[in-house]
Amino acid sequence: MNVALLAHEQFPDRAKTAVGVLRYADYDVVAVLDRDNDGSRVADHVPDVQDAPVVASMSDVDEDVDALVIGIAPIGGGFEESWRPDVRNALERGCDVYSGLHYFLEDDEEFAALAAEHGAELWDVRKPPADLGVADGVADSVDATVVTTVGTDCSVGKMTATRELYETAREQGMDAAFVATGQTGILIEGEGIPVDRVVSDFAAGAVEQMVLEAGADHDYVFVEGQASIVHPAYSGVTASIVHGSMPDHLVLCHEVGRDSVHGYDQELPPVGEFVDRFEAFAEPVADADVVGGMLNTRSVDSDDEAREAIADFADAIDAPADDPVRFDPGSVIEVIR
């Protein structure tokens, strides 16, 4: 299936959905739309994922495209009007549009009309199912080992770390499942519930439901965490995932050099403190230890420096750590299995 990824002005560093799809999804990416990087290639920016040309607009894409994927998730999740011509062009050629924005494309009159007219589908990934309920506090009743990722902030690499842990576990022959809780994970996995979009009262219940389903069929369940327990806007989402999943283990995700909350005037506590913070928070509901750490070292040039940063991180959290993209999450899988 051919897709184009919309990532205007934000590719690759602030286009985590686009990069996640390039790295993990089963789609063939035929183009990335980024008017600031027109004429370059994906490989010029991100060397270790599938390559594709970067173009200025959807009208520059000549190949057949099955779906245009909105590959950026701005704070607030709004729709940028400057993207409208690309979405319009896609729909007019009968191409589906997948979006993880809070703004639902199917509620947009022009897009809804164009989709109907040209037989294209609008998939608002962030629209949760209607039949969710309150958590019963029973996610720990599954026989599976539940591993939930947590992080020091948004956009430090929780989805990536979870996906890498899951894929590595499967490569090692473990019967593992991936529970997607955010738009990128859902786009990659093809299913999941966007917990940040679920009514607060039902957020833990949504996670519990996914863990019960995945845990019934698999030995290991890797749950994609969201945001951070110290985040001024999104800590409620984190809380619901940690308590709703009732994990056996936590894996702490962090990005090298991140010392304040992205987009907010708030310092982060020292990274080592997060171990106690998350374990203490989880404890009344689930007796989970932070068994490992995943460090995002993309801002570090040399592998040697990256290894040093990982060693410091492992020291700080007193557990094995690695960068699952640059290196390998194997040392953390070892503790889990």
Added chain:
Amino acid sequence: MNVALLAHEQFPDRAKTAVGVLRYADYDVVAVLDRDNDGSRVADHVPDVQDAPVVASMSDVDEDVDALVIGIAPIGGGFEESWRPDVRNALERGCDVYSGLHYFLEDDEEFAALAAEHGAELWDVRKPPADLGVADGVADSVDATVVTTVGTDCSVGKMTATRELYETAREQGMDAAFVATGQTGILIEGEGIPVDRVVSDFAAGAVEQMVLEAGADHDYVFVEGQASIVHPAYSGVTASIVHGSMPDHLVLCHEVGRDSVHGYDQELPPVGEFVDRFEAFAEPVADADVVGGMLNTRSVDSDDEAREAIADFADAIDAPADDPVRFDPGSVIEVIR
């Protein structure tokens, strides 16, 4: 304004909305509907609020009624079909119906049709406004002193404690505001946002918005907390309120004898631990201390025993405490002003 309160089979101990309205709202309550207590009076059950007859159904209420208020909030917030004849009867006589349930009456075809036919209004208190957004982490920019209640569990008396603190502050001449975050508080105050019903990503933002508005006009803002940081289903709501309100002070609410999560197979940590748990949770976002405690002693018969329980609670949390209903929240107001 005359209201009837629906509280079938749950009045008064599991009908916190009904009791809250009886105690604090400006409505004249002409009847409480509880088929299990038919023939008794409110005063037989709750002596210190306005009195009214308890009857079996809405058809037993002869007085003019302006609104029927659903006065119970079951776990999950569903609508009990056994209440349908009462709601139907109310609407057929042109009486409005106010509900704090997750189930929206205006989405019920029969109720919507009856309301339209008889000129009655359906007010789904739990339906949040449509224009909410992500928190900016700026609630602490108000000049007002922000006091947020937190609790060891659901239904320990946070709304009541917040309301009593607010009313006592005003009686003492302090310029105070009440920020309602749940159905009962909103029904009493006439405004507010049901945070538990807000999409997770926007829950802290909703609280921030209310604190900014109230804090612009008042010197003290009392924010009604919800649930508990240790609750397996609702901790996300608590997290969003604590971080979204960026409080100067926290007041810990608890009920005598509560040692497990209501409705769940989960023990509560010792009550003294909650001070550290809430302060540590708040700290990266707001440097708030637990400055006092509010103890619900309704299950204790004698005032002497209640005073003993309060003294123990104050010891455990190392701060002044009281039962704001049985006695007075003055000692905690003292610390805040």
